[in-house]
Each structure stands twice: as C-alpha cells, then as structure tokens.
Amino acid sequence: MPGGEITPDKLIVIGEVAKDFGLYTKITGGQRIDLFGARVEQLPLIWKRLVDAGMESGQAYGKSLRTVKSCVGSTWCRFGVQDSVGMAIALELRYRGLRAPHKLKLGVSGCARECAEARGKDVGVIATDKGWNLYVGGNGGFTPRHAQLLAEDLDDDTLVQTIDRFFMYYIRTADRLQRTAVWMEELEGGLKHLQEVLIADSLGIGADLDAAMARHVDSYSDEWADVLGDPVKLARFSSFVNATDYPDPDLLYVAERGQKRPATPEEKQAVLIAGPALQVRP
Template sequence: MKNCWRNTVKATAAKWCKPTVGSLLASCLERIHSEAAAHPRYRIPTTTSWANIQKDGTYSVIPRSAGGEITPEGLVAVGRIAREFNLYTKITGSQRIGLFGAQKDDLPEIWRQLIEAGFETGHAYAKALRMAKTCVGSTWCRYGVGDSVGFGVELENRYKGIRTPHKMKFGVSGCTRECAEAQGKDVGIIATEKGWNLYVCGNGGMKPRHADLLAADIDRRNAG
C-alpha cells in the first residue's frame, strides 16, 4: 500500500488513483489492508444502524423502493412507523421515502418493523448503488416505448449491495423525452423504437456532466 501511495502522490491523477486502489483492495481482500481501512474515504460504512446522521444529531432512514415502486401496504407501514417514532417523511430525489429525525436508540426497532413489512436498506449511507430512477414508461405513459419501471427494478435488484468506489445512481427512461433524467446519472438507459440507448458517466452534482452514449439501440439483455 505504501508503494502505491508513493508512486501516485505526485501524479496528476493521484486524487483518482488513491480512491480507486483503496476501493479495489477493500472489495477484493477478505481482510482489508490496515492503511485502506483507516482512511474514511475507503472505509466500509457501518451496517449496524443502516442510517445517516443529520445536522441535529438525529438519523435518517431510507428503505429501498426499487425503481420507485411501493405497494399500498408498504405505504401504510411507512406511515405507521413514521407516526410511532415521530419521523418527518419526504419523497427524496431518488424516488424513495426518507424518514428523518430518528433517535439512535430507536433505529433497531425502526428497521425491525420495516423489514417485517418487506423493506430492506436502500444503502443511502454506502458506497454502492443508491437507486435506479424511472419514469412510468410504456406501462402507463402514452409516449412510452419501453418498460422503464420493470427494467429499473431489474437493474436495481441485480446490482444493489455491490461495493463501488463512490455512490452510484442509475436512471431508466421509457422514451427520449427522458423524464427519469437518465443522462445525468452514472449509468443511464433510454428506450428507443429499436431498443435501448446506454449512457455512462453522467453527473448532476456540483459539476453537472451530460452522459456519454456508449451503445445505441441495443436489446435489454445487453443494456443491463
């Protein structure tokens, strides 16, 4: 590890090399190298609380809603839990329900009830896939030419929980009107009349970047 750091410290791309090396080691080695583990940038996030601390010292809890889907029963369960623990609820930019204001001591019971209701962690605290944002696609929209929700759910369930160098976001749009903003995601997929267009390296953060078209009009198997 010291040799890796020494060889990259003066390189122009050192700020990209170090996180990459640290992430690869953390992912591949059964026992994480002590130097990688000691650095907060590479540390595997805690899964004991499955929550993010907020500015006031309380925690946010975000269960997974693959593709933005949630059942009526799930909505009722979330509402009941929010009322019981006096939580603020909000639909996040990732099409998930965020529960805010949780006390640390309440987190185990909150998650017990969420899991009992069929939810799982949305990895909002992790360097992993956060979500696959979708529009309603051809199932409901008169303009849709592809099943964006079904594809988004499939992708999210396939890649959830896999460690990545940083948080990852997917987007799947059912037509070129692009309601899911797929071209602003790390991986974006857009339905066309002939198949799916696959985009990569988009970003909507502090330095927005339009994604690059990697492949055009490919079938669903190759797009995912």
C-alpha cells in the same frame, strides 16, 4: 423501494412507523421516502417493522448504488416504447449493495423525452423502438455532466451485461472517491476505449468482469436483516455503551410545517420538544 414503486400497504406501514417514532418524512429526488430523526437505539425496532413488511435497506449511506430513477414508461405513458419501470427495478435489484469508489446513480427513461433525466446519471438508459440506448458518465453535483452514448439499441441481456462490465471496470480501476465522469475523463482513450473494452472485449477481461458481477449478485444480503439477526451487531445500537436504555439527551427538535426538525444551538437553549407527539414545553 426499487423503481419508486410502493404498494398502499407498504406505504401505510411507512406512515405508521413514522408516526410511532415521530420521524420527519420527505419524498426524495431518488424516488424514495426519507425518515429522519430516529435515535440510534430505535433503528433496529424501525428496521424490524419495515423488514417484516417486505422492505430492506436502501443503502443510502454507502459509496454504493443509490437509486435507479425511472419514469412510468410504456405501461402508463402513451409515449413510452419500453417498460422503463420494469427495467429500473431489475437494475436496482441487480446492483443493490454494490460497493464502489463513489456513489452510483442510474436512470431509465421509457422514451427519448427523458423524463427520468437518465443522462444526468452515472448510467443512463433510454428506451428506443428497438431496445435501449446506454449512456455513461453523467452526474449532477458540483460539476454537472451529461452522460455519453456508449451503445445503441441494445436488447435487455446485452444492456445488463454492458452495465455489469462498466461498473466492474470502474470499480477495479478508478481512484477512491472518483465518480464515473472524472474516471472517464482520465481514462486513456476515454469513451472509445470503454467501447473497445466493454463491448469488443479488446483486453480479454469480459468474462472476468461478468464473473465478478455474478459473485456480487449471488452474495447480496439485506444489511438491516443482517443486523437484526446478529446479537453482536445489535448490541452496537445504543446511545451509550454503559447506559443502553438511556436516550441521548442532546438530540432536540422543534416543530416546523407540521413535523420536527433538529433544533439550532440557539433553539436548544430555549425550546425542548420531546417524543413523537411533538409537545412543546418551555
């Protein structure tokens, strides 16, 4: 759900899927909805219903773009000076599926009050009266870091092009599992070097980085839909290769706060819960 936007109809489909398959449901900090507790053979059935309703894989499993968090911006907030939701959606649709050395998170705030906490992201965008300020190299996690100001008052196109180049330069030069903050710390020249390469094109690689991102955007496809359309990939979705209709009996759940959660080893000995209705039997 790019931008955290969801129509009532899609929300109803998500709720129906969660009920029908007995899934644990939680709103995430990345402005999405977690659905936990499906068995592997249920995934294609769940994905089909979500894909048919106009949704797609959120790539939450990859070293890739995760979410683009946003506030409501100028559309709904009296302080907003730019459409932060519109920009967040454009960025998420552009970078979805982009594989990288580590996960990538973005944030877009509609004014300097920073309700989207964009400076805690790998790429943070904060609206100004004249355009957008671009911050890079922030993260939460073990060692939280605030992103640093890379460029000020960018128009939409220049903002997107600068983020394109930042991501592609990072993807091509960072070590595996190195997040943007650590990569920037170890980069000779640090922020100043990035400004020279990405904005002044001091290495003459700007057009190459732009073309690489264009190839990514052009080649994107939804991985759920890809699986649903490929019998070979679909065949992998069974708990047991030699008993495809047999669900994994080791997956047991207990009820908590009106939903299910995985049973602890001790609980597995004592309580079994089966099926979406969460019937408890000793």
